[in-house]
Amino acid sequence: MATAIADPRAPRATVRRSGPNLEKWGWIYMRVSGVLLVVLIFGHLFVNLMLGEGIHGIDFAFVAGKFATPFWQWWDVIMLWLALIHGANGMRTIVNDYVTHQTTRRVLVWALWLSAAFLIVLGTLVVFTFDPCIGIETSTTDWLIEMCAAR
Template identity: 55%
Template sequence: MSALPVIPEPRSTSVTGRIAPQYKRSRSPRTQFEMLAWLFMRLSGIVLVVLIFGHLTVNLLVGEGIHAIDFGFVAGKWADPFWQFWDLAMLWLAMLHGTNGVRTIINDYAERDAVRFWLKVVLYAASALIIILGTLVIFTFDPCPVIDGVRHVADYCPAS
């Protein structure tokens, strides 16, 4: 019988089992931020599953299904504050959940501090921009647009 192959040590550990000095990234004492980020990922994931399946059920299964989705469908849905906040919660949680996941990947794979810093700056800026623009779209969306001075009134718009 042949001997089992020897698995080499991971590159980030030394012979003593400690992290080699060149791979230590944090010079400050550990806080509970990573634990809270880990907990946020689990809790937001559960809430997102409920929000997404509710969204898919209402949009694809109730009524005429996918054939009913058009401007009027979205306008009618967003005329109700409940659906505005539902979609807002889905947007915010999905963006924060995804941003936290990408932040973790950047921490794991970006080896140089400067690269890690700038990748996170770009990530946070893009996430903030999407959250702000998405929130503005949800709350400033006019379901009864005025085109060429004529207010287009549909069944979901108040009579004017």
């Protein structure tokens, strides 16, 4: 008895679900966020490594100076959000491709999104609540004491 293998180019009947096509929007998000991340990351690297003293200039003062301006706060937060959602969506795709058990797949996808959400909230709080003046009594850095006294 011979069995025929269907022609791979033959159209097959697909059942169209109602509602938004989340896979399509996930695919589009990956392309758009990838392009934006390239711009954001190379801008981040250029400012941190090429301008000023380069790698030797990155210290607490450099980070405090960057986080003192809303432009760099938003730059870093947008980069953080895009990167974490992009990575979680990529991991979701890998889980969907390789995990065959439905319950395991659902648990892993939920764990991915919950961990991404936790890191997004934590990172956003760090960027927007960063205060270089906490604990300056023990600091021996003169510029920090002067900056915090001027507040």
